[in-house]
Amino acid sequence: xxxxxxxxSLHLANLAVKSLIEEAELTPKPGLVDKDNSxxxxxxxxxxxxxxxxxxxxxxxxxxxxxxKHDLSQELRExxxxxxxxxxxxxxxxxxxINTHKGAIWAxxxxxxxxxxxxxxxxxxxxxxxxxxxxxxSDRNLTEQMTNGKRAKDRYGVNGAxxxxxxxxxxxxxxxxxxxxxxxxxxxxxxHCRINALVALMASVDDTCILHRGGAExxxxxxxxxxxxxxxxxxxxxxxxxxxGRLDQSMRKYNASPGGSADLLAAALFLDFxxxxxxxxxxxxxxxxxx
Ligand SMILES: CC(C)(COP(=O)(O)OP(=O)(O)OC[C@H]1O[C@@H](n2cnc3c(N)ncnc32)[C@H](O)[C@@H]1O)[C@@H](O)C(=O)NCCC(=O)NCCS
Ligand SMILES: Nc1ncnc2c1ncn2[C@@H]1O[C@H](COP(=O)(O)OP(=O)(O)OP(=O)(O)O)[C@@H](O)[C@H]1O
Numbered sequence: 001x002x003x004x005x006x007x008x009s010l011h012l013a014n015l016a017v018k019s020l021i022e023e024a025e026l027t028p029k030p031g032l033v034d035k036d037n038s039x040x041x042x043x044x045x046x047x048x049x050x051x052x053x054x055x056x057x058x059x060x061x062x063x064x065x066x067x068x069k070h071d072l073s074q075e076l077r078e079x080x081x082x083x084x085x086x087x088x089x090x091x092x093x094x095x096x097x098i099n100t101h102k103g104a105i106w107a108x109x110x111x112x113x114x115x116x117x118x119x120x121x122x123x124x125x126x127x128x129x130x131x132x133x134x135x136x137x138s139d140r141n142l143t144e145q146m147t148n149g150k151r152a153k154d155r156y157g158v159n160g161a162x163x164x165x166x167x168x169x170x171x172x173x174x175x176x177x178x179x180x181x182x183x184x185x186x187x188x189x190x191x192h193c194r195i196n197a198l199v200a201l202m203a204s205v206d207d208t209c210i211l212h213r214g215g216a217e218x219x220x221x222x223x224x225x226x227x228x229x230x231x232x233x234x235x236x237x238x239x240x241x242x243x244x245g246r247l248d249q250s251m252r253k254y255n256a257s258p259g260g261s262a263d264l265l266a267a268a269l270f271l272d273f274x275x276x277x278x279x280x281x282x283x284x285x286x287x288x289x290x291x
Pocket of ligand 1: 109150
């Protein structure tokens, strides 16, 4: 398909940045930064999110180049971990010290690496599975630091961003992408399909962002309200839309936000864009062959 390492890496990096931008642009999102407001994030704006996304292009390109046709190995895991950590630093530089995309760098970085290892083609399931295998290698250069995610994991016994990746991104493959595709098949407008995917994630992810700010009560309220939205037919229905407003109020009441679900939505969009770009490429190649 794509032959050149540089061209392919740039393509993946552009898709990763596009997925972060389109996640930020998706409006309305409960508790999260969107085009209308900053949700529960008094330290971020829509502009900060876009600046952060754009600053991450070299990170994703670097991860893709390092992984291109590379075997799955401890060495690769440690190389992309170093690039990912530099990416976190660049994100903080671009945002004046605000954590806008830490979880997203982690998830998208692993998925970019997985695709670049096998650029000639894998199914989306296989891409997520290989990303999980990579995440299971330990990073021996990591200096352990206490994070909000670790505190929430210790206190509530949940898996968090690391566990999600190490299990091969089950919420991406079994929740977000199926909801996105099912909603599209129902003929719902694209924005509503994406919000439905976010809501499906919120109904199921043990989001350490929600736990660390709002505790177990905030997480269980979020999950049950999100499940109610899905049961009412999703946000394209009158009742579903009304409940989405209640979910936003609930997030604000707890001053919480589903940052983990937002990261996983960006990852789902990334895989979806990649799949579409593959299909377009194949069609273009077929047209050239038939010419
Ligand atoms: C694993 C990471 C995300 C740290 O996780 P930890 O839970 O300790 O930290 P922290 O609370 O700071 O961030 C968690 C992030 O994950 C997201 N998140 C929260 N819960 C979940 C969940 N259940 N599923 C997925 N993502 C989640 C949040 O949005 C948040 O941004 C990561 O920063 C890391 O270890 N990076 C090291 C660099 C690396 O190895 N990179 C490799 C590929 S780029
Ligand atoms: N549109 C979005 N709006 C807000 N957060 C998002 C959005 N998309 C993704 N996120 C994720 O949410 C995380 C931010 O959540 P939060 O502010 O709770 O994290 P924190 O920096 O660990 O905690 P705190 O700010 O409470 O000290 C980001 O790291 C990012 O990965």
